[in-house]
Amino acid sequence: MKVLSLILSLAAAPVAAADVVHFTTEDYPPYNYRVGGEIRGAGYDQVLLMMKEINVPYTIEMMPWARAIALAESEPLHCVFTTAHIPERDKLFKWVEPIAVGRNFMVSHKNSEIKVGTIEEAKAYIVGTQRNDYTQTLLENEGFPKIDLATDLKLTLKKLVTKRIDLMPISEQHYIELQEKGEELEAQFVFSEQKFAIACNADFPQKLLARMQGALDKLIADGTQAEIFDTYNLRYTNFGLVAAKP
Incomplete structure (x- = not known):
């Protein structure tokens, strides 16, 4: 709780008029999301503590994902989180x-009667995802022939529930959260694994980047990152990193 109290106080900290690092993010629980007028999440909390350090x-x-990542790619002193570090993005940013x-997970509606266990089997179905999300790149690279793109993850989920699409890739965390809210989803197989990161503009100052990395390394080494994960019920199970039951 000490970490959470500190984070809430940092969120209201004033911004100086000097050079400013501009972070963009999206609504992507449990890493970054809104609660009323506040942003919270396991990624957001780490950014606050890093910058304080x-x-x-x-x-x-917070903004739509396509705009958030485009600003980090095109504007100096801009960074975007929580960003999957995939090969296609590696040279576009500093990390x-x-x-x-x-x-x-590749998921279906629970009542769809779809049973697939591999990427090749899933290619027979219409698979939806958010436009410009890294999962779009993963699907395209794997050669999925029928990809349905929506403006955001919520619209893709709505299409799945109304059976306008057959499958969608979704983070393990969000899948468990939706299940606990009563969404009738079924995980078919693990579609991908990835490292989540802060992606900064390719011209971002290297010395500043190193300071940010050092601050994150400290959060990991002293157990603060693990404490933040606990705050958001992030645990490891036989499926990997998933949200624990309260």
Whole structure:
């Protein structure tokens, strides 16, 4: 609880008029999401503590994913989180990591009667995802012939529930959270594993990047990152990193 109290106080910290690091993010629980007018999440909390450690002014803005990642790619002193570090993005950004390590399940509606255990079997179905999300790249690289793209994850989920699509890749964390909320989803197989990170503009100052990485390394080494994971009920099971029951 000490970490959470500190994080809530940091969220209201004023921004100096000097050079500012601009963070963008999206609604992607449990890593970053809104509760009323506040942003919270396991990724968000780590960014707050990192920036306090290095005492550099910053802003954090939540927006649609396509815009969030585009700003980090095109604008100096911009970073985006929580971002999957995949090969296609490696040279586009400079990286501070790991914020977390996660998996994606390929999921169906529980009443769909779909049974697939591999990527090749899943290619026979319509698979939906969020436009410009890294899962779009993964699906395209694997040669999925029928990809349905939506503006956000919630719309993709709505299409799955109404059976306008057959399958969708979804983070293990979000899958468990949706199940606990009563969504009738069924995990078919582990679609991908990835490292989650902060992705900064390719021209981001290297010395500042190193300070940010050092601050994250400290959060990991002193157990603060693990404490944050506990706050958001992140645990390891036989399926990998999933949300624990309260």
